[in-house]
Amino acid sequence: MPKLKLPKPPVPDALVPRAKRPGTTGKTRPLDVAKESGISAIDWVDERTSLAGAARWMMFRKIPKGTNWFYTLGSATLFAFLSQTVTGVFLAMYYIPDTAGGAYESVRYITNEVFLGEFVRGMHKWGSSVMIILVMLHMARTFFFGAYKYPRELNWVIGVVLLILTYVMGFTGYLLPFDQRSYWATVVGVNINGTGPLVGPYLNDFMRAGPDFTQSTLARFYSIHMMLVPGILAALIGAHLYLVAKMGTTAPPWMKPEKKGDVDREGA
Amino acid sequence: MNRAEREAYLREYSILKAQGKPFFPYAVAKDSLMAVVVMIVIILMSLILGAELGPKADPTTTTYTPRPEWYYYYLFEVLRVIKPPELTPLATIGVPTICMILLFLLPFYDRNPERRPERRPVATVAGIVTIFAIGYLTYMGAEAGSPNEIELETPERIEAQGGEVLASFEAGRIVTAQSGCLACHKIGSNGGTIGPDLTDVGERLPAQAIARTLQNPTAPMPSYDSLQANQPEQFEALVDFLSLLREDSE
Numbered sequence: 001m002p003k004l005k006l007p008k009p010p011v012p013d014a015l016v017p018r019a020k021r022p023g024t025t026g027k028t029r030p031l032d033v034a035k036e037s038g039i040s041a042i043d044w045v046d047e048r049t050s051l052a053g054a055a056r057w058m059m060f061r062k063i064p065k066g067t068n069w070f071y072t073l074g075s076a077t078l079f080a081f082l083s084q085t086v087t088g089v090f091l092a093m094y095y096i097p098d099t100a101g102g103a104y105e106s107v108r109y110i111t112n113e114v115f116l117g118e119f120v121r122g123m124h125k126w127g128s129s130v131m132i133i134l135v136m137l138h139m140a141r142t143f144f145f146g147a148y149k150y151p152r153e154l155n156w157v158i159g160v161v162l163l164i165l166t167y168v169m170g171f172t173g174y175l176l177p178f179d180q181r182s183y184w185a186t187v188v189g190v191n192i193n194g195t196g197p198l199v200g201p202y203l204n205d206f207m208r209a210g211p212d213f214t215q216s217t218l219a220r221f222y223s224i225h226m227m228l229v230p231g232i233l234a235a236l237i238g239a240h241l242y243l244v245a246k247m248g249t250t251a252p253p254w255m256k257p258e259k260k261g262d263v264d265r266e267g268a
Numbered sequence: 269m270n271r272a273e274r275e276a277y278l279r280e281y282s283i284l285k286a287q288g289k290p291f292f293p294y295a296v297a298k299d300s301l302m303a304v305v306v307m308i309v310i311i312l313m314s315l316i317l318g319a320e321l322g323p324k325a326d327p328t329t330t331t332y333t334p335r336p337e338w339y340y341y342y343l344f345e346v347l348r349v350i351k352p353p354e355l356t357p358l359a360t361i362g363v364p365t366i367c368m369i370l371l372f373l374l375p376f377y378d379r380n381p382e383r384r385p386e387r388r389p390v391a392t393v394a395g396i397v398t399i400f401a402i403g404y405l406t407y408m409g410a411e412a413g414s415p416n417e418i419e420l421e422t423p424e425r426i427e428a429q430g431g432e433v434l435a436s437f438e439a440g441r442i443v444t445a446q447s448g449c450l451a452c453h454k455i456g457s458n459g460g461t462i463g464p465d466l467t468d469v470g471e472r473l474p475a476q477a478i479a480r481t482l483q484n485p486t487a488p489m490p491s492y493d494s495l496q497a498n499q500p501e502q503f504e505a506l507v508d509f510l511s512l513l514r515e516d517s518e
Binding site: 007009010041058059060061062063064065066067069071072073075076079083099101104107108111118119120121122123124125126127129130132134139142143144145146147148149150151152153156157160163165167170171174177178179180181182183184185187188189191192193194196197200213217248249250251253254255256257258 | 269274277278280281283284285286288289290291292293294295296298299301302303305306307309310311313314315317319320321322323324325326327334335336337338339347356357360361362365368371372374375376378380381382383384385388391392395399449456487488489490
């Protein structure tokens with residue numbers, strides 16, 4: 001098997017460690033040990049996990065010439081997802097999925113009583129819109145740059161699943177404040193699903209946890225919104241990122257390589 | 269893309285990649301800056317727009333108009349465009365499902381090796397048309413607000429009858445206006461076009477049939493069963509009003 005070539009970190013020349021001049025004493029002084037402490041710590045972890053190679057592969061891989069600001073839309077979406085996760089965790093600390101009034105009361109409590117409660121709830125509410133917009137822009141960039149073509153077809157498919165799951169998050173999360181607006185929108189939304197051929201009525205019963213809208217419906221929406229879909233989202237984002245690193249980010253379609261006789265192919 | 273084209277792509281890409289820069293720190297710096305922008309936008313939206321909480325959900329009164337989150341407007345709006353009731357499943361599930369499948373399979377039916385947008389006009393035009401369609405439908409969905417007032421002259425024949433009929437007509441008008449019917453149905457000059465026009469519903473259906481439809485509607489209309497169970501007078505007012513509507517009501 002050929003040896004796997006891992007990219008090297010881009011370190012300025014002055015900082016590259018040099019071998020000691022011959023003739024200097026081999027004694028290690030405490031200062032030297034302190035200087036090396038970071039490296040030793042990483043070595044310690046690497047000896048037990050072998051993760052340093054993966055980290056180098058991920059972080060020091062080359063991104064093609066011409067990569068521009070459009071290429072930050074994907075990571076921006078990821079960041080919006082992380083923001084939703086963090087704010088969502090804080091909201092879940094106070095939220096009670098109770099149709100008898102507990103749900104609405106807990107949201108009212110978050111909004112009016114909890115320190116910075118309305119701010120965090122606002123971040124979560126508007127963060128969802130921001131995330132949808134970023135997902136759409138990211139997809140538009142991928143589409144117009146032809147980045148879904150060979151060899152990245154599978155990553156496009158995963159991306160479409162991520163888009164749909166993001167919409168599912170929007171739908172299930174909309175019910176949770178349990179005010180009139182969210183309740184009736186969800187009733188109609190679920191009814192719309194029920195008109196689907198074959199699976200429609202079954203899907204409907206599954207979403208409502210029965211023929212009627214009950215306590216179980218809210219609990220079901222809550223658990224789908226905060227456990228099931230985020231879990232799948234996180235796993236698929238991992239797969240999406242792995243494929244991005246594996247296949248490399250595309251160059252803008254109009255980019256042509258520089259004509260040079262000898263091209264350094266290291267790390268390609 | 270045939271084999272030769274694939275190999276040519278991989279070859280050219282490996283050169284472009286070799287001429288590029290490492291992900292860390294160059295791309296990481298850009299991504300971090302973008303993350304800061306996203307964070308600032310979310311924080312500003314939260315501070316400026318706040319997190320409003322509407323009145324508490326009440327399954328017994330249908331006084332609220334169903335309105336989805338704005339990024340669902342364009343899907344909702346498809347319902348308005350495709351009107352005939354027998355085609356409703358097509359609008360609610362059919363069209364979105366077909367679009368979804370088309371989106372999934374995009375890399376498999378678009379096998380053109382060309383990547384520059386200006387050299388694959390069909391794909392580029394289709395993409396731009398899709399963006400405009402989504403934008404237009406979203407705008408239409410946002411515009412088609414939810415009127416809570418029925419702009420309808422009280423017809424002369426009802427004024428002529430006076431007394432009880434007139435009173436129940438006026439009471440029913442208020443209940444109907446509060447019940448969110450106008451989000452989907454048109455009565456007089458106001459209302460949506462998702463559901464059938466109700467301006468002359470009294471001509472088409474007897475009161476009993478109207479009551480039955482309200483309790484047992486065809487999807488996606490919500491059922492008014494709970495209104496009947498909890499506030500029967502309101503439900504009756506609703507049915508009376510609707511059954512009094514005739515073509516001359518305008």
